[in-house]
Amino acid sequence: MMTEKELIIIGGGPAGLCAANSAAESGVKVLILERSPRLGGQLIKQTHKFFGSEKTYAKTRGFDIAKLLIDDVLNLSDNIEILCDATVVGLYPNHEITVYQKGIYQKYKAKSIIVATGASEKFLAFENNDLPGIYGAGAVQTLMNLYGVIPGQSIVMVGSGNIGLIVSYQLIQAGVKVKALVEAAPKIGGYLVHASKLRRLGVPIYTSTTIKRAIGKESVEQVETISLNEKWEMVPGTEQIIDVDAICISVGLSPLHQLLSMANVEMKYVNELGGMVPIVTEEHETSYKNLFVAGDVIGIEEASSAIIEGYLVGLIASKRLGKSHPNYETLIQAYHDQLTNLRSGPFGAKTRIGLAKLRGENHA
Amino acid sequence: MLDKTGIALPEQVLSRFPKKEFLAKAKAIIECYQDIPCNPCQTSCPFGAILIGDDINVQPKLIVEKCTGCGICVTSCPGLAIMLAKTEVDKAVFKIPYELLPVPKKNEVWRAVNRAGEVIGDALIDSVQSIPKQDKTYLVTVKTDLNLLYDFITIRSKDHE
Numbered sequence: 001m002m003t004e005k006e007l008i009i010i011g012g013g014p015a016g017l018c019a020a021n022s023a024a025e026s027g028v029k030v031l032i033l034e035r036s037p038r039l040g041g042q043l044i045k046q047t048h049k050f051f052g053s054e055k056t057y058a059k060t061r062g063f064d065i066a067k068l069l070i071d072d073v074l075n076l077s078d079n080i081e082i083l084c085d086a087t088v089v090g091l092y093p094n095h096e097i098t099v100y101q102k103g104i105y106q107k108y109k110a111k112s113i114i115v116a117t118g119a120s121e122k123f124l125a126f127e128n129n130d131l132p133g134i135y136g137a138g139a140v141q142t143l144m145n146l147y148g149v150i151p152g153q154s155i156v157m158v159g160s161g162n163i164g165l166i167v168s169y170q171l172i173q174a175g176v177k178v179k180a181l182v183e184a185a186p187k188i189g190g191y192l193v194h195a196s197k198l199r200r201l202g203v204p205i206y207t208s209t210t211i212k213r214a215i216g217k218e219s220v221e222q223v224e225t226i227s228l229n230e231k232w233e234m235v236p237g238t239e240q241i242i243d244v245d246a247i248c249i250s251v252g253l254s255p256l257h258q259l260l261s262m263a264n265v266e267m268k269y270v271n272e273l274g275g276m277v278p279i280v281t282e283e284h285e286t287s288y289k290n291l292f293v294a295g296d297v298i299g300i301e302e303a304s305s306a307i308i309e310g311y312l313v314g315l316i317a318s319k320r321l322g323k324s325h326p327n328y329e330t331l332i333q334a335y336h337d338q339l340t341n342l343r344s345g346p347f348g349a350k351t352r353i354g355l356a357k358l359r360g361e362n363h364a
Numbered sequence: 365m366l367d368k369t370g371i372a373l374p375e376q377v378l379s380r381f382p383k384k385e386f387l388a389k390a391k392a393i394i395e396c397y398q399d400i401p402c403n404p405c406q407t408s409c410p411f412g413a414i415l416i417g418d419d420i421n422v423q424p425k426l427i428v429e430k431c432t433g434c435g436i437c438v439t440s441c442p443g444l445a446i447m448l449a450k451t452e453v454d455k456a457v458f459k460i461p462y463e464l465l466p467v468p469k470k471n472e473v474w475r476a477v478n479r480a481g482e483v484i485g486d487a488l489i490d491s492v493q494s495i496p497k498q499d500k501t502y503l504v505t506v507k508t509d510l511n512l513l514y515d516f517i518t519i520r521s522k523d524h525e
Contacts, residue, residue, distance in 0.1 A: 193443030195370030202481035345421025
């Protein structure tokens with residue numbers, strides 16, 4: 001049986017929730033499909049206060065931002081229907097979606113779709129990287145911040161992006177000894193204020209250093225690190241052995257593009273955006289009409305950007321359905337300005353270059 | 365250096381301290397050395413003493429005459445990059461943000477720690493404040509010897525060494 005819907009949003013993280021909010025306020029009937037048991041995406045594991053401006057909930061802790069965004073959606077329950085534990089397993093070019101929920105497959109058809117699937121973690125190849133005790137940063141956050149379980153007593157963090165830095169701090173807050181943070185690049189990748197916070201708590205930060213192998217019989221007992229030269233080659237003789245019972249890998253994210261690829265949407269590999277991303281118009285519409293994207297699936301950024309993109313794309317998709325938000329023009333302008341502002345500094349360079357590459361191809 | 369180790373250089377730190385005569389009263393020391401998109405320090409200051417402007421990718425500037433030493437910015441900065449400093453006869457008095465357990469208690473003596481994470485002396489806990497607006501970031505007032513003024517950054521429990 002096929003259930004028909006006006007707008008389906010795939011993903012109930014910050015981008016999906018904000019898109020639902022905008023669309024519902026525009027008078028559109030929305031269905032949110034979320035594969036995990038609860039809404040909020042990665043925000044629900046974020047215990048730190050957020051950066052950015054007041055408009056994107058700066059200085060509010062991540063899980064509290066999730067509560068605010070979820071409450072906004074629940075308050076619009078006349079127009080928003082939510083399915084959790086509902087994994088979209090098929091997205092087809094005629095706006096049809098197959099959903100797997102609690103042992104049952106269901107089919108939906110929508111007039112419009114917003115894909116806000118977010119991102120997945122990259123992993124790293126090294127000897128023994130399948131030993132128990134080796135985690136991705138997302139798993140560490142799930143264990144600690146959702147379930148109150150620490151991943152080990154002592155740990156080495158691999159990767160100095162904001163996630164690696166923030167999760168290291170959260171590990172210390174949870175009582176885990178962070179013995180070192182290693183970064184293959186010559187410089188710290190994330191915000192230096194996060195790095196300074198770790199350093200003053202006694203965590204050594206080794207740049208131009210990577211993990212060579214994990215050592216242990218049943219699980220991780222030691223980690224071997226090694227320095228890299230300017231050609232990113234391992235320098236023999238610089239190995240260091242550190243006793244740990246856990247290793248955390250935080251080496252970046254990739255857009256979760258698989259559903260879009262499945263629907264045969266035009267895609268492009270853009271390194272600066274994190275991997276395969278859909279080619280989109282200025283309105284965030286893919287090559288397939290009334291299929292929009294918002295958030296990390298169109299390029300890895302901070303949650304603040306996903307929030308604004310969500311609001312923005314929710315408005316656009318609704319207008320296309322013939323339902324314009326009463327303040328459409330003003331809001332669109334405001335969200336564009338906020339995105340430009342967030343991306344205008346040195347930390348926005350990657351996104352700026354990536355989007356230019358993506359659009360260059362689009363206009364070619 | 366800072367972008368390899370996480371440790372600010374002495375001249376960077378000094379550039380964020382006002383002239384000594386201002387430090388008879390507590391002033392905000394803002395250690396944000398990078399243009400990141402963030403502005404809660406500016407929007408939280410009730411006295412307009414912290415300036416970033418409309419482009420939030422700019423490092424904050426303290427207008428030292430306007431700073432009253434209230435400490436609101438200290439617990440508003442998501443990067444925990446602001447503290448207050450003031451000098452007394454032979455003591456330096458700081459208000460720092462703190463988010464670890466155990467929570468320090470008044471009159472305890474903790475370790476004074478520098479930006480490299482090394483113990484540099486003792487820190488007497490003078491007060492510990494946690495009001496709802498601080499959202500679980502404690503504001504801890506500590507006293508150290510005056511000669512630690514430019515080196516002190518945080519405290520460490522003696523039981524956690």
